[in-house]
Structures are given as C-alpha cells and as structure tokens.
Amino acid sequence: MNGPMTMRIRLGTSLTTLLLALVFLVLPAVVAARAEVKIQEVKSEKGITAWLVEDYSVPIIAVRFAFEGGSSQDPDGKEGLANLMTGLFDEGAGDLDSEAFQSRLDDAGAEMGFSESNDDLGGSMRMLSDQQDEAFELLRLAVESPRFDQAPIDRIRSQIVAGIVANARDPETEASRKWAEAIYGTHPYARPDQGTEKSLATITADDLRAFHKAVFARDQLKIAVVGAIDAESLKKRLDQVFGNLPEKAQIRKVEPVEPKLGQTLQVEYPLPQTSLQLVYPGVPRDAPDFLAAALMEQILGGGSFSSRLFDEVREKRGLAYSVTSMLINQEHSSSLVISTATRSDRAAETLAVVRDVVRKMAEEGPTAAELEAAKKYMLGAYAINNLDSSGAIASTLVNIQTDDLGIDYIQRRVDLIGAVTLDEVKAVARKLLSAEPAVMILGPKMDGGKG
Amino acid sequence: MGLELIRAKGLPQALLALAFGLIGAGALHAAPSDGTVSSFNLENGMQVVVIPDHRAPIVTHMVWYKVGSADQPPGKSGIAHFFEHLMFKGTAEHKAGEFSQKVAEIGGSENAFTTYDYTAYHQTVAPGALETMMSFEADRMRNLVLTDAVIGPERDVILEERRSRIENNPGALLNEEVDATLFQNEPYRIPVIGWMNEIEKLNRVDATAFYDRYYAPNNAILVVAGDVEPDRVRELAQKTYGKVARGPDLPPRSRPEEPEQNTKRTVEMTDARVSVPSFSKSWVVPSYQTAKPGEAEALDLLSEILGGGSRSRLYQQLVVKQGIASSAGAFFEGTMVDDTSFAVYGAPRGEAGLQQVEDAVDVEIRRIIKDGVTADELEKAKNRFVRSMIFARDNQASMANIYGSTLATGGTVADVEQWPDKIRAVTAEEIKAVAAKYLNPDRSVAGYLLPAKSDGE
Numbered sequence: 040m041n042g043p044m045t046m047r048i049r050l051g052t053s054l055t056t057l058l059l060a061l062v063f064l065v066l067p068a069v070v071a072a073r074a075e076v077k078i079q080e081v082k083s084e085k086g087i088t089a090w091l092v093e094d095y096s097v098p099i100i101a102v103r104f105a106f107e108g109g110s111s112q113d114p115d116g117k118e119g120l121a122n123l124m125t126g127l128f129d130e131g132a133g134d135l136d137s138e139a140f141q142s143r144l145d146d147a148g149a150e151m152g153f154s155e156s157n158d159d160l161g162g163s164m165r166m167l168s169d170q171q172d173e174a175f176e177l178l179r180l181a182v183e184s185p186r187f188d189q190a191p192i193d194r195i196r197s198q199i200v201a202g203i204v205a206n207a208r209d210p211e212t213e214a215s216r217k218w219a220e221a222i223y224g225t226h227p228y229a230r231p232d233q234g235t236e237k238s239l240a241t242i243t244a245d246d247l248r249a250f251h252k253a254v255f256a257r258d259q260l261k262i263a264v265v266g267a268i269d270a271e272s273l274k275k276r277l278d279q280v281f282g283n284l285p286e287k288a289q290i291r292k293v294e295p296v297e298p299k300l301g302q303t304l305q306v307e308y309p310l311p312q313t314s315l316q317l318v319y320p321g322v323p324r325d326a327p328d329f330l331a332a333a334l335m336e337q338i339l340g341g342g343s344f345s346s347r348l349f350d351e352v353r354e355k356r357g358l359a360y361s362v363t364s365m366l367i368n369q370e371h372s373s374s375l376v377i378s379t380a381t382r383s384d385r386a387a388e389t390l391a392v393v394r395d396v397v398r399k400m401a402e403e404g405p406t407a408a409e410l411e412a413a414k415k416y417m418l419g420a421y422a423i424n425n426l427d428s429s430g431a432i433a434s435t436l437v438n439i440q441t442d443d444l445g446i447d448y449i450q451r452r453v454d455l456i457g458a459v460t461l462d463e464v465k466a467v468a469r470k471l472l473s474a475e476p477a478v479m480i481l482g483p484k485m486d487g488g489k490g
Numbered sequence: 491m492g493l494e495l496i497r498a499k500g501l502p503q504a505l506l507a508l509a510f511g512l513i514g515a516g517a518l519h520a521a522p523s524d525g526t527v528s529s530f531n532l533e534n535g536m537q538v539v540v541i542p543d544h545r546a547p548i549v550t551h552m553v554w555y556k557v558g559s560a561d562q563p564p565g566k567s568g569i570a571h572f573f574e575h576l577m578f579k580g581t582a583e584h585k586a587g588e589f590s591q592k593v594a595e596i597g598g599s600e601n602a603f604t605t606y607d608y609t610a611y612h613q614t615v616a617p618g619a620l621e622t623m624m625s626f627e628a629d630r631m632r633n634l635v636l637t638d639a640v641i642g643p644e645r646d647v648i649l650e651e652r653r654s655r656i657e658n659n660p661g662a663l664l665n666e667e668v669d670a671t672l673f674q675n676e677p678y679r680i681p682v683i684g685w686m687n688e689i690e691k692l693n694r695v696d697a698t699a700f701y702d703r704y705y706a707p708n709n710a711i712l713v714v715a716g717d718v719e720p721d722r723v724r725e726l727a728q729k730t731y732g733k734v735a736r737g738p739d740l741p742p743r744s745r746p747e748e749p750e751q752n753t754k755r756t757v758e759m760t761d762a763r764v765s766v767p768s769f770s771k772s773w774v775v776p777s778y779q780t781a782k783p784g785e786a787e788a789l790d791l792l793s794e795i796l797g798g799g800s801r802s803r804l805y806q807q808l809v810v811k812q813g814i815a816s817s818a819g820a821f822f823e824g825t826m827v828d829d830t831s832f833a834v835y836g837a838p839r840g841e842a843g844l845q846q847v848e849d850a851v852d853v854e855i856r857r858i859i860k861d862g863v864t865a866d867e868l869e870k871a872k873n874r875f876v877r878s879m880i881f882a883r884d885n886q887a888s889m890a891n892i893y894g895s896t897l898a899t900g901g902t903v904a905d906v907e908q909w910p911d912k913i914r915a916v917t918a919e920e921i922k923a924v925a926a927k928y929l930n931p932d933r934s935v936a937g938y939l940l941p942a943k944s945d946g947e
C-alpha cells in the first residue's frame with residue numbers, strides 16, 4: 040500500500056528547494072537503521088485492535104493509524120477533498136478553534152500529522168510520554184470531532200491552490216498529470232489527488248463532514264503504537280481516541296485497474312536533462328510470486344550500488360546520476376516502474392541501454408549468485424529500512440496490517456524469501472518484463488522515439 | 491528526483507513528509523539515549539566518538555572528514571563532492587564495487603554526503619559487520635586507485651547530478667546566485683556541487699592532490715552510534731584506522747573572510763517554469779563557531795520565533811491572519827565553520843502581490859527589532875528545541891549526525907551536551923539585540939524568483 044508516489048506536503052514546496060541547504064550525496068537516496076521488534080496485539084474493551092511495541096529507552100510514544108479510503112474516495116467533481124481534509128485536523132476540533140487547538144498542541148510538546156494516499160487516510164502522532172494525557176486528548180478531538188471551520192478551510196484550500204498554480208508551468212508536474220491519465224485512463228488513480236482549482240472551489244464544510252463520517256470508522260482502522268506505554272494503558276487510550284467512531288465505514292467500491300502499457304508519451308520541453316520512465320506490469324501484494332518479483336526487481340534496479348541498471352547506465356557509461364526500478368503496489372493496481380534522468384543528447388542511448396538490460400533479464404533471468412546476494416540483501420535490509428525509529432516501526436506495522444500479512448510476518452518473511460527458487464524468479468522476470476512497456480519521455484525532442 | 495536532505499527545525503509538516511531522512515540539523519543537538527557518549531583519540535590523531543544505543547542490534551558507522559567545498563582551491567569548485575563519488579572506486583586491496591557489494595550482501599545501507607564544511611561516509615549494519623566496515627573504510631582512506639578510466643564516467647555522473655538538482659530547478663539556480671551575491675569573499679559563495687564549467691575540467695591530478703592533502707586520520711572523525719560498547723569500538727578502531735599513518739599536519743581552516751557589507755543587493759531571476767513569484771532576503775551572520783558567546787543560540791531562537799513553523803510570527807501573521815502568503819518563514823544554519831546566513835522568505839497567495847508579502851515580512855522583522863519577543867513565545871520556542879533533542883534520540887543516525895556535524899565544524903562533544911542549557915539561558919533582550927545587530931535591511935540580499943514576463947504579469 041501507500042503508493043510511493045503520493046507523499047507530499049501541503050504547503051508550497053518550491054521555496055523549500057529555494058532556501059534550504061542541500062547536502063550532496065553520492066547516491067540519490069538514503070535509508071537508515073534498526074531491528075527486532077516484539078509485537079503485541081492489544082484489544083480494547085470496545086474491541087479496537089492495535090499492534091504495540093513497548094520500548095522505554097526514550098520517553099516518547101509514536102502512534103500511527105490508517106483508515107481505508109483515501110483520495111480515490113473523493114466524489115466526482117470534488118477531487119482534492121481527502122487531501123484538503125488532511126490539512127484540517129489540527130485546525131480546530133471539539134470546543135477548540137484553530138488557534139486554541141494549535142496552541143495546546145504546541146504546549147503539549149506533541150507533533151501530529153495526517154496524510155492520504157489513493158487508498159487510505161492516515162494519521163500519526165509523536166508525543167513525550169510525560170505529557171501523554173494532553174496529547175491523547177488532542178488526538179481524540181482531532182479524530183472524533185474536527186470542526187472544519189470556514190476560515191481554516193479557506194486558508195488551507197488557498198494554500199493548496201497556490202501550490203497548484205505555482206506548479207502550473209512546471210514541466211514535471213504537467214508531464215506527471217498527462218502520464219497518470221495515459222496510464223490509468225478514467226480510473227480514480229488518474230486523478231490529481233490535490234484536485235484542481237475548480238474542484239477545490241466546490242468543496243464545502245458539509246462535504247468534509249460527510250467524508251469524515253463515511254471514512255473514519257472502526258471496521259477498517261489499522262493502528263500501531265511504539266514506545267513508552269504498556270498494553271493496559273494503551274487499551275484505555277484506544278477507547279479514548281477511537282472508541283466513539285461509528286462501527287462501519289461507508290466506502291465506495293474502487294475497481295481494479297491495469298496500467299495501460301505499450302504506449303509512448305513524449306512531453307517536449309527544452310530542459311537540460313531528459314527524464315525517462317518505463318512502466319511494466321507489476322504483481323499484486325497477495326500474489327504467490329510477489330517476493331520472487333521483489334527479488335528480481337532488486338537485482339534489476341533496486342536502490343543499491345550494485346543493480347544491473349546502476350551498473351550499465353551509471354557505472355559503466357556515466358549516463359545518469361539516478362537510475363532505479365520500483366515495484367508499485369496500490370490497493371487496486373500494481374506495476375514495475377523504471378526511472379532515470381539523463382543528458383538530453385544521450386537520452387536515446389540511455390533508453391536503449393535500459394531496454395537492453397530489461398530484455399536480457401526477461402530472457403535469461405538473474406544468475407544464481409545474483410539471487411543469493413539479493414536474498415541476503417532483502418533479509419538484512421528490512422530492519423534497517425523499515426524499523427529505524429519508533430515512527431518507522433509503527434508505520435511498518437500499519438502497513439503489515441493493511442496488507443493482511445499477519446503479526447508474525449517479520450519472522451515468516453525470512454523463510455518465505457529463503458524459499459524462492461531461481462526458476463520462480465526467472466518466470467516472473469519473463470512474465471513482467473516481456474511486456475511492451477509504457478514509456479514516458481520528458482525533455483527536448485528525442486531522436487529515435489522508442490529507442 | 492532523489493531525496494533532498496533538509497537542515498530544518500520547526501516546519502513540522504515538512505518534517506513529516508520527509509519521513510525519516512537523516513537530518514544534519516543545526517539545532518537538533520541531543521543527549522545520549524543510554525550510557526554516556528565517549529570520545530577519545532587514536533595515536534595517529536583520528537578522533538573517535540561512540541554513542542551507545544542498545545535498543546536494536548544495529549550500528550551506524552560514519553567517518554567525517556574535516557574538508558568540504560569551502561576548502562577547495564580556487565578554480566576547482568566541485569572537487570570535494572566529486573571526490574566523495576570517487577571514494578566508491580577501488581583500492582589496491584579491493585576492486586571497485588567490492589565494498590558496496592559487501593554492504594549490500596548483509597542488507598546494510600550506505601551513502602556519503604558533502605557540504606561546505608565536511609564530507610562524510612556512512613554505513614548502517616548489524617554490529618557483527620562493524621569491523622568489516624571499519625576495515626574497508628580505513629583502506630579507502632589512503633589506498634584509493636584513481637585512474638582516468640574511472641574518473642571520466644564519474645565526472646559525467648556528477649554533471650548529470652548537477653543538471654538534475656540545479657539546472658532542472660529554477661529555485662535552485664537562483665539560490666546559487668543569491669549565495670554568490672551574499673558572500674562577497676567567503677567560499678560559501680560557491681555551490682557545493684561546483685560550477686558547471688569548472689566541474690567539466692576536474693581531472694585525476696586535481697582529485698589526487700585533494701585526496702593527498704585532506705584524507706588522513708588526523709583530519710577525520712569516526713562516529714559510531716548504536717549497539718556497541720566504547721571499548722569494543724576502541725579495539726576495532728585501533729586494529730583498522732589505527733594502522734593508517736598520520737598525514738601531514740594541516741594548517742588551521744582560515745579561509746577568506748567576509749569584508750564589511752555595505753549595500754543592499756537584489757538578485758532577480760525570471761523563468762518560464764515559474765508561475766507564482768517568491769522572494770527571500772538573506773544576511774551574513776555569525777555561526778556557532780564565529781559568534782560571541784550566546785549570539786548563535788539567540789539567532790537560532792530568533793529564527794524559530796520569527797519563522798520556524800506554523801506557530802511563528804511570520805506564519806501566523808502572513809499566512810493565517812492577513813491571508814496574503816501561501817508560505818513564509820525564516821531559516822538559520824548555525825553549524826558552520828565561518829560566518830553563515832540567516833534568511834526569511836515568502837510567497838503570495840490569492841490577490842496579494844509579492845511586494846505586499848515582502849513588506850509584511852519587513853514589518854515583522856522591524857517589530858522584533860523594536861519591541862523584542864515575549865516571554866511566552868521565548869519559553870515555547872525553547873521548549874520546542876529541547877523536546878526536539880528528545881525526539882532525536884529515537885534514531886541513532888540522527889545522533890551520529892548531530893555529533894559528527896558539530897565536531898567536523900570545530901565544535902566539541904561538550905558543545906553538544908551543553909547546548910540545551912545554553913538555549914535555556916538566552917534572554918528576550920539578547921534576541922532583540924541580535925535582530926537589531928544583524929537584520930539590517932541596508933545590508934541584505936533579496937532574491938526574487940519570477941514568472942517569465944511574456945505572460946503579461
């Protein structure tokens with residue numbers, strides 16, 4: 040879940056890049072560390088379940104939760120509703136208006152945040168354990184009775200609109216929009232989850248209240264808590280925060296969608312660099328060959344210094360700074376995406392190299408040695424990539440619940456990966472990579488079209 | 491494309507969205523989560539810091555070199571960062587890619603980064619692999635084999651990195667030129683990644699000279715955070731880094747200093763990719779290393795109160811109350827060797843124009859200069875800083891970064907440990923004083939990012 044493409048901040052981002060210092064990395068991504076979690080399943084009196092990892096070494100508590108039903112639940116014509124809503128939970132709740140709420144949150148020393156993806160709407164809170172009474176009370180108010188006052192609605196909406204307008208001439212934004220439509224057609228996944236100036240203008244406080252009532256329910260709620268709290272105390276907190284929500288959510292059914300492949304979309308723009316994206320079929324999270332696909336993808340272009348794409352595109356030829364592949368798993372669609380950005384005058388060459396690497400993987404699959412190395416990597420990296428702080432552990436545990444993998448998944452995963460055979464990986468490579476991909480090219484007109 | 495590491499405090503929304511990227515934060519100093527932080531030197535002059543944290547069987551291993559882009563020779567901009575990439579090529583002992591393969595094999599993570607003042611290399615692995623990491627890292631400290639064959643393609647990679655980060659982003663382009671205008675003499679005027687025309691000419695001779703001058707144990711700091719004891723780190727460090735010969739003594743890092751600033755300057759950029767204008771205003775101010783006692787702490791708190799997040803004056807006034815800005819804030823980067831910058835920024839929303847936003851920002855600055863800050867907002871800002879240290883303890887890599895960046899810019903372990911008390915000691919009067927002293931509109935640089943004019947704005 041959590042489509043990796045959907046992370047965003049609600050305030051304008053252009054100034055962030057304008058003003059804050061960059062640190063220059065050798066690789067365009069960073070991951071960090073930590074491992075071994077003892078997970079307890081905690082069930083409150085009112086029947087609300089959460090996964091808990093108790094840890095008292097730092098006096099903080101991290102809470103994550105997700106309700107099924109993200110921006111794909113936005114009513115037609117009101118695109119951007121879920122995203123707008125995520126900006127309003129700390130803008131007044133219960134008897135507290137925006138100013139009063141934020142002031143108390145600050146005094147409580149807690150950090151609260153909400154976000155949405157296509158498939159769910161999630162929240163997080165990080166608090167100091169000695170101020171948990173106030174922090175949980177504020178979380179209860181935000182979850183149970185957000186006010187949706189007109190003034191904050193107008194302000195947050197205008198900030199989002201300002202962001203949309205600010206990006207109106209940004210070629211990457213323009214290209215992603217066209218790209219989403221080309222890939223997903225009329226499916227909700229094709230819609231901009233921030234909405235448009237027009238759709239945002241139609242959203243009222245009543246729309247927000249209706250959405251909140253429909254989605255914030257107990258039946259599709261996943262919760263994880265990590266830190267300085269025991270199971271008995273947590274039970275009371277669960278009832279305090281979530282106990283008064285309605286029993287059942289009213290979610291509109293979203294149909295599955297296959298990405299439309301076998302097409303080339305060229306967005307011409309006089310940029311110094313051409314970005315390339317190739318979309319291949321993916322594998323659903325619950326498919327039996329998911330881990331085989333993940334291992335194959337790791338060998339092809341996973342985020343390390345030793346993938347085939349990294350080696351051929353960057354290391355041997357210096358064609359790009361970043362070249363990666365990624366399995367994208369959303370609730371109703373899956374795909375394998377390769378992305379890179381390359382010198383415009385060598386874009387055709389880069390595309391040809393990428394396609395050649397893919398073809399070879401499709402035809403021959405990985406070697407036994409590559410598979411062995413990828414398995415070791417995926418076993419060791421899980422803790423480092425997913426469990427490096429209380430918040431990261433909590434969000435991993437929410438994801439495991441959403442994907443329905445079971446409370447023992449972190450242990451079970453070791454055997455599941457160990458059991459994947461070379462033939463299975465070859466088969467999945469053939470299955471996914473023999474397809475004619477969708478190719479997006481953003482940059483100056485490229486010779487050679489499809490490469 | 492790629493993850494931008496932001497040195498931020500406040501900005502809670504931004505931090506959330508960035509998830510758990512490593513933060514080399516100026517303000518996020520913190521105390522150890524368990525046990526004490528130890529620091530000692532090896533005989534060859536390499537400093538070692540150990541931050542025990544036994545919550546999980548994982549260890550973060552970092553080597554920080556006290557060299558960054560501000561130490562480069564004239565005409566060789568980008569060499570510090572280029573060299574950082576070259577450290578991933580082979581040595582006499584280990585062929586190119588072998589170290590990375592070793593890290594990948596055990597599911598570890600690794601990377602490196604370069605800033606104005608330091609360059610760091612790091613891996614996060616299971617404690618059992620620490621010795622292997624140290625042995626590879628010690629090996630490449632002196633035994634790198636640099637040939638034209640590895641340098642050519644890697645230079646092309648850097649050029650693509652520059653295009654990707656800078657040329658593709660009008661805001662980043664403007665930012666480079668604002669810095670080049672703000673700093674009239676200090677090397678912070680030159681971008682870390684280097685100017686395109688100079689990167690193109692970097693070669694093996696430049697790289698080798700840079701390596702030989704700066705990469706030595708007596709110019710490096712080892713920081714190990716995580717599930718390991720100081721004695722064990724000492725033993726392993728002696729076995730690995732301890733075998734590397736001390737390099738020639740380096741002279742103090744005295745770089746060209748800023749002259750007195752006497753003018754108000756404006757840098758303006760129009761670009762077809764821009765739809766909404768934005769502005770920033772920057773001043774040269776002291777860093778933790780160059781400030782008189784208490785001034786850097788006061789500047790940190792000033793930036794927090796003025797524009798550190800959604801409780802700040804700029805946000806409350808411009809975004810919430812007046813409704814004229816989509817964003818507004820302030821920014822101070824204090825963990826630097828030389829005088830650094832303090833900046834404010836904003837972008838209009840709705841009917842408001844850029845000038846209106848800038849005027850409103852100026853009003854808030856003048857208000858602090860004239861009336862200072864209230865006891866209540868000062869107390870709250872201090873609380874935010876102090877709790878950020880507690881939150882930082884939740885991630886061993888954050889702790890390693892806090893110690894590493896402080897030490898690599900000339901600070902000490904004690905500086906990190908005393909920072910909360912020094913923050914607590916700042917008075918409202920001191921904040922008013924630094925605002926009046928440094929935020930002089932007639933000594934500032936304004937940067938404007940504007941839409942292309944052809945659209946008749």
